[in-house]
Amino acid sequence: MRLLIICLIFSLSAAAQSEADYYTISTIPVPKNIILEAGGISTLPDGSVAVGTRHGEIWIVKDSVFKKFGSGLHEILGLAYKDGAIYTVQRSELTKITDIDNDGKADKYETVYRWPISGNYHEYSYGPVIAPDGSMFVTTNVAFEDYDPLRARSWVPWRGWTLRITPDGKMEPWATGMRSPCGTGWIDSSFFYADNQGDWIGSGGLVQVNKGDFTGNPAGLDWANDPLSPVKVRKRDIYSRVDAQEVPIGGPYPNPVNKENERGQRLYEIAEQVPGVKTPAVWLPHGVLGISLSDIFTDSTSGKFGPFAGQVFIGDMGQS
Numbered sequence: 001m002r003l004l005i006i007c008l009i010f011s012l013s014a015a016a017q018s019e020a021d022y023y024t025i026s027t028i029p030v031p032k033n034i035i036l037e038a039g040g041i042s043t044l045p046d047g048s049v050a051v052g053t054r055h056g057e058i059w060i061v062k063d064s065v066f067k068k069f070g071s072g073l074h075e076i077l078g079l080a081y082k083d084g085a086i087y088t089v090q091r092s093e094l095t096k097i098t099d100i101d102n103d104g105k106a107d108k109y110e111t112v113y114r115w116p117i118s119g120n121y122h123e124y125s126y127g128p129v130i131a132p133d134g135s136m137f138v139t140t141n142v143a144f145e146d147y148d149p150l151r152a153r154s155w156v157p158w159r160g161w162t163l164r165i166t167p168d169g170k171m172e173p174w175a176t177g178m179r180s181p182c183g184t185g186w187i188d189s190s191f192f193y194a195d196n197q198g199d200w201i202g203s204g205g206l207v208q209v210n211k212g213d214f215t216g217n218p219a220g221l222d223w224a225n226d227p228l229s230p231v232k233v234r235k236r237d238i239y240s241r242v243d244a245q246e247v248p249i250g251g252p253y254p255n256p257v258n259k260e261n262e263r264g265q266r267l268y269e270i271a272e273q274v275p276g277v278k279t280p281a282v283w284l285p286h287g288v289l290g291i292s293l294s295d296i297f298t299d300s301t302s303g304k305f306g307p308f309a310g311q312v313f314i315g316d317m318g319q320s
Contacts, residue, residue: 023306028064040079040088052076052088058097060104070097070106077182078127078295080136089127089138092117094165112136113165116156118143122180123159129184129191131164137174137191138163139181142219150199152179152219160220162193162209173228177215177278185296187312194293194314197286204290205280206314213278214238216267233276241265241273284316291318 030036036059040052048062056073059066074090081087086097086106093114100107117123120143128136142152142160154160162174162181174191179201183194190208193215195201200217207215214221214233221238224231242264271277284290294315299308 028061031066034059034066039075039077042079042081042086044081050079050081050086052079056090058086058088058106067104069099069104070109072109075124077124078184080128080130082130082134087112087128087130087136089125091123091125094128094136094138111169112167113163113169113171115140115158115163115171118155118159120144120153120155124180124182126182127184128165129186131186131191132189134167136165136167137184138165139178139184139193141180142178142217152199152217154219154222157223157226158220160217161223162191164211173223173226173230174211175209175213175215175278176220176224176229176231177213177217177233178220179217183293183295183314185298185312185314187296187298192281192296194296196292197290203283203286204293204316205283206296206312207278207280209278212276214276215278231276233274237274237277238270241270289316289318291316293318 035053035055036051037054038051039054042050044050048060050069051059051061053059054075056071056076057068058070058076058079060069073088073095074092076088076090078089079086084098088095088097094112096110096112097106098108099105122141122144124141125138127138130136139162140159142154144152152160158173160178161176162178164172164174178193178195179198180196181193182196185192192206192208194204194206195216197203209215212230212232214231218235218238221231221233221235223229224234267277268279271279294317297313299305299311299313301309303309
């Protein structure tokens, strides 16, 4: 009798389920003549979606129909909509794009702020993330040399930094220590970023970034002495605790792969000694997550997306 009752309960539970109880996953076919390689996505007020591509195009997608909005940009890695315009980050600038005559095509491309690049392949730039006060946060990659892939470089100003940019084009260096800061977002009242694991960044995590913070990779500290810099940490503060061989004599830059038994201080240990060093709020377990993180979103749907109201989502393409 007990077995019969249990089976009946499960049968009733299964019968009560419906398609509405589950998430719907829809695949939108991409036309064969479009090489999408999306690097930025933003929803628009009319329910359509703007998609930026690595090849510098912006497509508007609505009801599975693709319409080209803009082109000629340099490796889009972020889109945001604000006050009737689309903002995007190219390799070397934050750009405002406007459709003046409302025909669905970009008419005006305005440089909000431009930063230098050296031409290195790894100098990607990400964003923008729009803050509540209307300013925008942008993050920049460090550079790497082919013969020295474990040592990040910041050959030109503000590589490996977070920049705060106002709508009228004024730039404020905000923080450094970023390696490949491809995940950005706003949580409550703070800007957060997520890094791509690699040298000095053992695994990805979510880091709250306040003005003046140093978050781990010392390459960007080359510009900490700049009059505009709010960062007080210096390279010697980091290297003296991790590896004294910052400038090796008669040999190549020290390679951690060849130092299996050497143990420098961990980031959290350095943070206990050096003011301004910021550790992640959350480390993601390397190998499972934390390899190549993407943008950060807070569920603001008040339950419309399920039981996740107020919780944070982050993507990771490390297992893709």
